[in-house]
Amino acid sequence: MGSINNLGGVLLRYLFSALIIVALVLPASADYKEIFEKEFLNQPWGGEMLAESACIECHSSETMDADLQKIPQEWKTSWHFQNNVSCHDCHGGDPSDAGMSMSHQRGFTGSPKYAEVPDFCGKCHIGILSNYLQSGHGKALLFSGTGPNCVTCHGSHNIQKANIDIIYGRRCTQCHSYERAKVIKQALFLTETKMQAIEDNLRKLKADGVILSEEEKTLFRTQAEFRTLFHTVDVSLVNESTDKFAKILTQLEEEIKATFDELRFRRNFSAFLSLLFIVIGVVLSILSKTYKD
Amino acid sequence: MCKKIINGINARIGLDDLIENRLKRYRITKGTNIFYTLGIVAFFAYMLQAVSGYFLVMYYVPHTEYAFSSTQVIINTVPFGWLVRMVHIVASNLMLIVLFMHLVSIFIMGSYKKPREITWIAGGLLILVTLAFCLSGYLLPWSQRSYWATTIATNIPTAFPVVGDLIANILRGGDNVTAITLNRFFALHVAFLPPLFLFIVGLHMFMVWRIGLSTTPFGEHAGEKEAWPESKRADYKSSDPFIKSSYPFFPNFVLKEAFMISVFLAITFFIISFFPTIFLPEAANTPADPLRTPAHIKPEWYFLAPYQMLKLIPNKFFGISIQIILVGIFLFWPFIDLKKERNILKRPVLLSFIILLLVVWAVLTIWGGYS
Numbered sequence: 001m002g003s004i005n006n007l008g009g010v011l012l013r014y015l016f017s018a019l020i021i022v023a024l025v026l027p028a029s030a031d032y033k034e035i036f037e038k039e040f041l042n043q044p045w046g047g048e049m050l051a052e053s054a055c056i057e058c059h060s061s062e063t064m065d066a067d068l069q070k071i072p073q074e075w076k077t078s079w080h081f082q083n084n085v086s087c088h089d090c091h092g093g094d095p096s097d098a099g100m101s102m103s104h105q106r107g108f109t110g111s112p113k114y115a116e117v118p119d120f121c122g123k124c125h126i127g128i129l130s131n132y133l134q135s136g137h138g139k140a141l142l143f144s145g146t147g148p149n150c151v152t153c154h155g156s157h158n159i160q161k162a163n164i165d166i167i168y169g170r171r172c173t174q175c176h177s178y179e180r181a182k183v184i185k186q187a188l189f190l191t192e193t194k195m196q197a198i199e200d201n202l203r204k205l206k207a208d209g210v211i212l213s214e215e216e217k218t219l220f221r222t223q224a225e226f227r228t229l230f231h232t233v234d235v236s237l238v239n240e241s242t243d244k245f246a247k248i249l250t251q252l253e254e255e256i257k258a259t260f261d262e263l264r265f266r267r268n269f270s271a272f273l274s275l276l277f278i279v280i281g282v283v284l285s286i287l288s289k290t291y292k293d
Numbered sequence: 294m295c296k297k298i299i300n301g302i303n304a305r306i307g308l309d310d311l312i313e314n315r316l317k318r319y320r321i322t323k324g325t326n327i328f329y330t331l332g333i334v335a336f337f338a339y340m341l342q343a344v345s346g347y348f349l350v351m352y353y354v355p356h357t358e359y360a361f362s363s364t365q366v367i368i369n370t371v372p373f374g375w376l377v378r379m380v381h382i383v384a385s386n387l388m389l390i391v392l393f394m395h396l397v398s399i400f401i402m403g404s405y406k407k408p409r410e411i412t413w414i415a416g417g418l419l420i421l422v423t424l425a426f427c428l429s430g431y432l433l434p435w436s437q438r439s440y441w442a443t444t445i446a447t448n449i450p451t452a453f454p455v456v457g458d459l460i461a462n463i464l465r466g467g468d469n470v471t472a473i474t475l476n477r478f479f480a481l482h483v484a485f486l487p488p489l490f491l492f493i494v495g496l497h498m499f500m501v502w503r504i505g506l507s508t509t510p511f512g513e514h515a516g517e518k519e520a521w522p523e524s525k526r527a528d529y530k531s532s533d534p535f536i537k538s539s540y541p542f543f544p545n546f547v548l549k550e551a552f553m554i555s556v557f558l559a560i561t562f563f564i565i566s567f568f569p570t571i572f573l574p575e576a577a578n579t580p581a582d583p584l585r586t587p588a589h590i591k592p593e594w595y596f597l598a599p600y601q602m603l604k605l606i607p608n609k610f611f612g613i614s615i616q617i618i619l620v621g622i623f624l625f626w627p628f629i630d631l632k633k634e635r636n637i638l639k640r641p642v643l644l645s646f647i648i649l650l651l652v653v654w655a656v657l658t659i660w661g662g663y664s
Contacts, residue, residue: 084584208570209578211365266375267566274562281555288548 053095055087074158090120115141117149127224131231148175162227164192187238188230194249195223201256208263215255222248316543323538324509325546328398330553331391332501336494337554338388342426343487345381348374353433355479357472360435361580379565385427386572387561389595392420400626400647403635404507410627412504415497417624422490424595429482431593432475438574440581441590443478444470445600452609469583510635594662598654601661 056072058064075081086095093101093108102108112120118138122129132138132150140147152174153166164185172181198219202212226245229238302308321329352371354363367374396416399405405413432443447470450460466473540546564571576587592600599616606612622629630643637644 206578207575209573210369211578212369213362213365267569270376270379270562270566274559274566277555277559277562281552281559284548284552284555288545288552291545291548 053087054098054101055091055093055095057098058101071157074156078157078159079161080159085124090123114149115145117151121150127228128231131228135231135233137231137233163196164188184230184233184235184238187235187242191226191242191245191249194246194253195219195226198249198252198256201260205256205259205263210259210263212255212259215252218248218252222252312543316547317541319505319542320539321506321542321546322508323540324511325506326509327549327553328394328402329506330546330550331395331398333550334553334557335388335391335395336498338384338391338557339490339494341384342381342388345377345384346483348377349381350483355433355475357435357475357581360433360475364434364436376565379569380561382572383561383564384557385430386594387557387564389423389427391557392423396420397647397651401637402507403510403637405627406630406633406635407627408504409500409507412497412500413627414624415493415500418493419490419497421620422486422493426482426486426490427593427595429478429486432470432478433482434577435475435581436577437579437581437585437587438576440470440583441576441587442592443474445590446592446596447474449603449613452613454610511638591661594658597661598657601657601664604661604664 059068059072061069075087080086080089087093088095088107091109091111092106093103094106095101097106100106102110109120118129118132118141122132133142137148141149153171154160154162167181167185167188169178169181172178202216202219205212222245226241229241232238299308349367352363352367352374354360364378367378369375371377399413399416428443428446432439447461447464450464451457453460462468464474464477465471466477591597602616603609603612606615632640634640637647
């Protein structure tokens with residue numbers, strides 16, 4: 001017994017001595033927050049992927065022109081950023097090598113001229129480019145060099161996910177009357193509203209832990225196809241295709257409804273189990289009172 | 294038929310004798326409150342984890358390409374897979390709360406004192422093993438949250454000079470959290486930790502059984518002159534003072550335990566039903582993306598206090614050293630607190646210390662959650 005008591009005393013002494021030694025050997029520094037962030041959050045453990053690209057580094061530096069300096073910030077709020085589309089995906093170059101980042105040998109193309117913008121964006125948005133070039137918008141740009149290009153409606157670095165609200169009076173009336181734009185907006189309205197509702201429901205399901213990957217892909221395909229079609233700015237074409245899209249979207253709605261029903265079943269089933277164990281608990285409690293201590 | 298089977302078993306293993314001498318004659322002191330059942334509730338929660346984990350392993354694929362999607366298959370395709378997974382997640386969190394309550398109640402009732410030092414140390418080791426279970430299991434769904442929380446956790450050992458990087462690299466199997474880390478954590482979670490846990494829990498329960506439950510230091514049944522070990526219990530006489538102030542383990546105490554297990558299950562299913570996302574924020578439903586660091590990386594709620602403490606202590610080696618020393622003090626506390634008085638109300642310094650500790654823990658947890 002005595003030895004156990006001694007062991008306790010010895011342990012206590014060792015533990016506190018160690019604490020004091022550590023406290024003395026490693027004096028506190030005031031900038032702990034910076035140290036923590038530097039050593040814990042920005043260490044290479046995240047991999048070289050976390051390293052900022054040469055583009056971001058230069059464009060964020062103090063020496064950069066104010067207009068060019070705000071580009072990284074704009075991009076970070078964009079839909080492109082959310083989908084892993086980085087500077088070099090559009091502008092080319094090599095973001096991993098500061099010295100050669102803007103070298104033409106590494107595919108750097110720089111900023112396109114006004115008339116080159118559709119081809120610049122069309123590298124990825126192929127279907128949209130083809131429909132745009134057939135439209136009045138595209139033809140105007142092609143023949144006069146002054147028609148609206150992608151940036152006119154969507155912006156550039158702070159590009160956001162497109163929706164029907166992109167068509168509005170002030171924007172369209174820069175070039176023509178709003179009447180024509182209004183007609184096409186009405187043609188788009190039902191399908192767009194449906195797609196938006198489906199997207200919201202898929203998001204709600206995702207928040208509940210149910211990810212409907214196939215349905216997400218179908219919606220994405222349908223949205224892309226529908227919006228591609230819109231770039232023709234051809235009301236009759238949009239109206240003709242609406243039935244086809246409506247059929248796909250109705251099927252998606254049914255699948256989503258079935259999933260919500262399934263979630264309701266899950267909630268009710270676990271609520272039933274909860275109630276069952278409450279009842280069992282009450283029975284056990286009453287039973288335990290029948291036994292005398 | 295049924296009676297024949299029972300008689301057959303009785304003739305071979307002496308069932309009547311087991312029930313009579315090992316269950317009914319096993320006495321529990323009066324004054325044992327509901328907190329005395331928390332140990333068995335925690336043990337039940339462990340078993341629930343083992344059973345639900347077994348079913349999850351049937352469908353889970355420990356590969357970075359399939360880990361997240363196989364989890365989705367469990368939730369959406371496997372019949373009642375959602376229930377098994379939710380039970381695994383919710384019960385694991387509730388289990389930690391039960392363990393924490395068990396620990397605090399044991400501390401407050403001074404039940405760690407002689408002759409229960411080994412029981413305390415085994416219990417302390419069980420908590421550490423449980424946290425290792427949580428850490429290793431956390432990565433397995435390969436979600437954005439699990440990936441980045443593990444990235445932070447496995448970076449912590451790098452605070453140690455000389456061996457720090459080596460420990461971190463052994464944990465991760467490289468500089469980053471990768472497919473190798475996933476395999477290591479999976480092996481740890483399903484193959485290494487369970488037998489270790491069973492060994493320690495076996496020791497813990499054997500000690501509880503052998504020495505008997507402690508008495509409460511409060512109220513009319515307070516006090517325990519000496520423990521009532523199994524050897525004494527085997528040949529007790531009804532005139533023994535201990536017997537006068539005790540009642541049978543079976544069925545009286547077992548019913549109390551069964552009641553508490555029902556409460557535990559009722560709460561588990563209540564949470565699954567009405568708060569299914571409480572332990573599953575959105576980042577837990579997004580596949581891991583090593584290319585994108587989330588804006589706010591936080592560990593799980595039970596690691597928030599040590600995490601916040603690390604953030605506040607100026608030097609990270611110092612911070613981690615303090616935490617290791619605190620764990621050491623916690624494990625060997627029965628050898629440090631040698632006073633015989635078990636009633637914490639008569640020990641104002643110790644009472645203030647535990648209240649301060651709990652308040653600091655709560656503040657650090659909340660602070661960590663919101664910082």
